Amino acid sequence: MTGEPHAPDEDASRAPGAASYAHGTSATALLGDTIGADLDRTAARWPDREALVDAPTGRRWTYRRFVEDVDRLALALLASDVRKGDRVGIWAVNCAEWVLVQYATARVGAVMVNINPAYRTHEVGFVLEQAGVSLLFASLSHRTSDYRAMVDEVRPACPRLRETVYIGDPGWEAFLRRGTSRARDELLARGSELSCDDPVNIQYTSGTTGFPKGATLSHHNILNNGYFVGESLAYSEQDRICVPVPFYHCFGMVMGNLAATSHGACIVVPAPSFDPRATLEAVQRERCTSLYGVPTMFIAELNLPDFADHDLSSLRTGIMAGSPCPVEVMKRVVSEMNMAEVSICYGMTETSPVSTQTRREDDLEHRTATVGRVLPHIEVKVVDPVDGVTRPRGVPGELCTRGYSVMLGYWDEPGKTAEVIDAGRWMHTGDLAVMREDGYVEIVGRIKDMIIRGGENVYPREIEEFLYGHPGIRDVQVVGVPHEKYGEEVLACVIPGDAAHPPTLEELRAYCEGRLAHYKIPSRLRIMDAFPMTVSGKVRKVELREQHAR
Template sequence: MSHAMAASAAPRDGLSHVTGPTEPPLKNATIPQLLREAVASHGDSEALVFRESGDRLSYRDFARQVDRCAAGFLALGIGKGDRVGVWSPNRLEWVITQFATARIGAILVNINPAYRLSELDYALNKVGCRALVTAQAFKTSDYVGMINELAPELAGSGDGPLSSARLPDLRHVVVMGAKAGPGMIPFEGLLAMATPALIEDLDRIDATLTPRDPINIQFTSGTTGMPKGATLSHFNIVNNARFVTDRINLTAGDRLVIPVPLYHCFGMVMGVLGAVSKGAKMIFPGEAFTPVQTLDAIAAERATVCYGVPTMFVAMLQELDRQHRDLSSLRTGIMAGALCPIEVMKRVNRDMHMHEVTICYGMTETSPVSFQSFTDDPTEKRCETVGRIHPHLEVKVVDADGNIVPVGGKGELCTRGYSVMAGYWGDKAATAAAVTDGWMHTGDLGVLDAEGFCSIVGRVKDMIIRGGENIYPREIEEFLIRHPDVSDVQVFGIPDKTFGEQVCAWIVARPGSSIAPEALRDYCKGQIAHFKVPHHVRIVTDLPMTATGKPQKFVMRDRMVEMLRAEAAQNP
C-alpha cells in the first residue's frame, strides 16, 4: 500500500472517522484455495520449520499432510460445520489441524494451552466440540489427565466414538505424539485413517465451501461474564492475513520467526495465514516463547522477520546483552499486544536490525488487525500510535451517546468492514450488544489525529493486558466468588514493569470466615490459566462503591498502587 493511499485514509471534515483504501482488492477465497495457490507457486520451498521437534516441510509436503489429516477426520465422521477443538502449544500438528479442518469445512476451535479444567469444560460444551486434538502435556498441564478427570468414562470406552455425560458432544480425542490414553487416537493413527477414496473426496467437498462459511472460533470475553466464541470466516482471516503482511512487505523470500502462540490470531492469522498468502517460510523456535530459542532460531535460520509482543522483545534484548548473536539478517516484524516503549523500539531497530518493525492494533472480533504502522513511519509514530487504518475498513471514534467526536477527541473505537466477525457462537444477545449496524464496538478508547494515526488511550471495559494476554476481570471474579469463604470480589489491573499490568484482586470474606491470600491463589491453580491467577491479593472489609452501588475500580487501583509503593519504601 502506498503512502498516497494512506493519506487518503486521513479523517475528513474535522471528525474522527477514517476509511481505508480500496486497493488491493479483497480476495474471495477459502483457506484451502490459499494453500493451493502457495503450493502451485512455491511447492518445493520450505513452508514450516519446527526447530524443537526437527520437523521441516515444503509447501507440497505440508499440503499432503493436510490432506491426510482431513481425510482422517472424514473417516471419523467429521464434516462441514462440525467443531474441532485444538488444545496445544505451538506444534506441527496444530498447523496441520488448522488447514485440515478448513479443507473439509469443519470449524477450528482454538483452546488456550493455559486453560485448566473449568475453562476446558466450558469451551468444549459452549460450542459443542465433536472432536478434540490435544497435546499430551505442556509445562505443568497434563492435558490427557485433565480430559480423563473431566470425563473419566472415556478411559474405559474402548474403540469407537466416545460417550461422556459431562462432554455430551465430544466423540473423538486425538492425541499428538505416539501415546494416547484408552479410547483416544494417536495423531499418526488419525493420518493412517486416510484412504485414497477419502482423499479423492476432498476436492468434491472443497467445491461446496464458500469464503463466507464460518471456519474458526476464538474465545474472548468482556465484562459481562464467561468467554464468548468469536466466529470468523475464511473471508475474514484470509484477507486480514494478506493486508497485515502487505504492510511489512513480506515476500516468498522471507523467513518469518513465530514465537507467538498459534491459538491466538497473532500466531494463526497474522503468522501462519500471512506467510502462506505470500509463500514465505515459517519458523517456530519452540512450543512456547523463550528468548534463547527465539534468538537462536533467528541466527541459525537467517530469519528476516520476527513477531512478538513488547515483553518478548524486552526479554530478547536482555538475552542479547548476555550473549551476542548475529541477527543482521532481520529486516522487519510486528510488535502488537501492548504499546511499545520508545527506548525498546530504538533498541529493536538498532540491536536486532529490525529497522522496519511495525505496530498493530485490533481485536479477535475483527480478525484481528484494524490499524498498523508502515515500515518507514517515524519511530515516535510507531511507539505513540498504532498506525493507520487497514484497507477496506472503516473506523469511527464515538462518545457515550454514539456521536462521532472531533479529530483529537477521545472516544470508543468502532470498526466496520470485511473483518467484523459473524458473531459470538450461540449468543445472539452478546452479538447484538457488540455489533450495531455492522459496527463492532471495540471497548477501547482511542484518539485519531489529522493524519489518521490512531492512539489507544484506555479501555471502556476494564480489560487487563498482562504481557500481551488479554485478561477480563469479570471472568476471574465469577470464578473467585464460588469460593465458600468469599463474599465479594473485584479484580483489576495495576501497573507492572515486567508485564505492563498484573492482576490484582480485592476480596471481602464472608462473615465469620477468614481467608489468606496464598490460599486464594492455591484455589485458582489448576482451575484457571496461570496468567489469570491474581498476582496481588488484598483481603478488605469493604469495597469502594458509587452512590448507586457500582464498584469503583479506579479507586481500588489507585489505593493499591499507593500501598505497594509504601511497602516497597519500607522494604527496599
C-alpha cells in the same frame, strides 16, 4: 507478491476538527477464496520453497509436502465423519501439527476451535461444551500440564466429545492412517461445497459476564486480515517469519501463519511456548527476516546475557502488538535487532484481529505513541460512547471498526453479539481512542475493565465469578494495577466472609491453581471492609485501581 505502499488515509489533509473517521482505500482487491484454495494457489506457484520449519524437532516442509500432509490429515477427518460445520478443537502448544490441523480443518469445512493451552479443567470443559466440539486434538503434556488427565476429568460433562487425538502419541499416526481409505476426489468434492463466508474458526475471549465468548470467524475474515497485514510488511516468498507467539491466538495463526501462506513465505516455530533464547537461536539458524512478539517478549530477548552473541542480521521487519511499546525498547529493537521496518498492530479477536497498523516508513514517534492507521478495506471511527455520534479528530471516544474483518458473531450467543455489533455492522471495541489529524490512532484507555497482562487480555468479571465460589469470600472485585514487567498484574480486592479469618494470597492462589490459567490468577490481594460505591450502587473500580496502583 509484495506489499504496496499505502498512502495516508484520504481524510488526513482535512481541516482540524474533521470527523474521526477513516477508510483504508487500496488498489489491491480482497481475496474471495477459501483458505484451502489460497493455499493451493501458493503451493502451485512455489512448490519447492519452505512453508514450515519446526525448529525444536528439525522437521521441514516445502509447500508441496505441506499440502500433501494437510490433505492426508483432511482425508482422515473425512474418514472420521467430520462434516461441514462440525467443531474440531485444538488444545495444544505451538508445533507443526497445530498448523496442519489449522489448514486441514479449513480444507474440509470444519470449524476449528482454538483452546488456550494454559486453560485448566474449569475453562476447557466450558469451551468444549459451549462450542459442541466433537473431535479434539491435544498435546500430551507441557511443563506441569497433563492434558490427557484433564480431558479425562471433563469428558463426562462433554457428551458431544466423541474422540480425542493426542499429538505425539501413536494415536496421531493411527488417526492419519484412516485417510488412506478415502480418495482425494472426496476432498475436492468437499471443497466445492465451501464458501469463503463459511465459519472456519472460533476463538474464545474472556467474558465480562463470567465465561468466555466464542468469536466466530470466517475464511474471508482471517484470510484477508493475514494477507493485508503481510502486504503492509512487504512479505514475499523470500520471507521467513519467526512465530514465538501462541498459535491459539490470532497473533500466531492469522498474522503469522495466514500472512505467511498467502505470500509464499515460511513459518518458523522456535519452541512450544515462548523461550527468548530459543527464539533468537531460531532467527539466527533459519535466517528469519521477520520476528513477532509482545513488548515483554522483546524485552526478555534483549535482556539475555548473551544477546549480543546472536546473529540477527537477517531480520528486517516484524510485529509488536498486545500492549504499548516503550520508546527505549523500540529504539533497541530497531538498532540492535536490525528490525528497521518493525510494525505496531492494534486489533481484537472479534476483528480477525488487526484494524490499524503502522507502516514500514513510519517514524519512532508514530510507532510508540500510536497504533498506526487503518488497514485497506476497513473503516474506523471514534464515537461518543453514550450517543454514538462521531467525534472530531483529536477528541477521545470509543473506537469502532467495520468491514470484512468483523466477526460473524459470538458462537450461539446472538444477544451478546448484538451488544457489540450495532445495526450498521460497526464493531464497538470498548477502547477509548483519539484519531489524530493524520489519521493515526492513539489508544488512551479502556471503557471495559480489561486487564492486559503480558499481552494476554484478562477480564475481571470471569475471575470474580470464579472466586465467588471460595468459601472464605463474601464479595470480590478484580482490577489491574501497574507491573514493571507485565504491564499490569491482577489484584483481587476481597471482603471476607469471616473478618477474623480472611483468606491469604497463598490460599487464594492455591484455590485457583489448576482451574484458571496462570495469567488470570491474582498476584496481589487486598482485604477490605467495603468497596467504594457510586450513588447508583455500582462499585467504583477506577477508584480501586487508583488506590492500589500506589
